Amino acid sequence: MNIDFNKNKDGLVPAIIQDAKTKNVLMLGYMNNEAFEKTKATKQVTFFSRSKQRLWTKGEESGNILNLVDYKIDCDNDTLLIFANPEGPTCHKGTDTCWGEDNHSTYGFLSTLEQVIEKRQNSAQSDDSYVASLFEKGINKIAQKVGEEAVEVVIEAKDDDDDLFLNESADLLFHYLILLRAKGFQLDDIVKVLNERHQ
Known part of the structure; x- marks a missing residue:
C-alpha cells in the first residue's frame, strides 16, 4: 500500500472514518504520514489537525476514541477509508456522527x-x-x-x-x-x- 501523501502540497490525505460494525460513516479527517503511522502503531485513530497544526488523536481530551480495526486506500492512492470501533460519540458536538445521525445498524x-x-x-x-x-x-x-x-x-x-x-x-x-x-x-x-x- 503506497499512500500518495505528496499529491497535495500540504502532505495530507482525506481519511474517511467508518464504523467497523454498523458501516455508518462517522467523520472525515486528514492524515499525514506521521499520523497514519501513529494510528497503526497505537491502534487509535490519529489525524493531523489543520487548525492546531499538530497530530491529534481522536478523543485525547474527551475520551471518545476511535479504535482502529482496518484500513483501505482508494484507487488513486490519495484517500483513506478507516474502519474503527468508536468509544462514545464521534462528533465534538456530542452526536454519534458528524452528520448528526444515530450510529445504529441498518439493513436497507x-x-x-x-x-x-x-x-x-x-x-x-x-x-x-x-x-x-x-x-x-x-x-x-x-x-x-x-x-x-x-x-x-x-x-x-x-x-x-x-x-x-x-x-x-x-x-x-x-x-x-x-x-x-x-x-x-x-x-x-x-x-x-x-x-x-x-x-
Whole structure:
C-alpha cells in the first residue's frame, strides 16, 4: 500500500472514518504520514489537525476514541477509508456522527419494512391493514402464520419454480419480522446473536 501523501502540497490525505460494525460513516479527517503511522502503531485513530497544526488523536481530551480495526486506500492512492470501533460519540458536538445521525445498524429495505410494521402495529385502523389485524389477533395467530409460511417455503424448495420459492421466502421473512416485533425484538437483536456466535 503506497499512500500518495505528496499529491497535495500540504502532505495530507482525506481519511474517511467508518464504523467497523454498523458501516455508518462517522467523520472525515486528514492524515499525514506521521499520523497514519501513529494510528497503526497505537491502534487509535490519529489525524493531523489543520487548525492546531499538530497530530491529534481522536478523543485525547474527551475520551471518545476511535479504535482502529482496518484500513483501505482508494484507487488513486490519495484517500483513506478507516474502519474503527468508536468509544462514545464521534462528533465534538456530542452526536454519534458528524452528520448528526444515530450510529445504529441498518439493513436497507428490511429496516424500512420494520418501521412500516411498527407503524401498523400502533395503528388503530386494522380494517385497512393486514399487519394491524394480525397484531390484533395476537401472538398465537402471528406464530401460526410464520409456521405456515415456513412449510410453504420447504414445499417450494423441493420444486423447480424459482418464482414461487422466492415469493414464499418473502412471505416467510415478512411474517417473521412481524413476529419479532410482536415479541418486542428487531432484526438487530438477531444479528447480535449471530455476531456473538461468529466470534
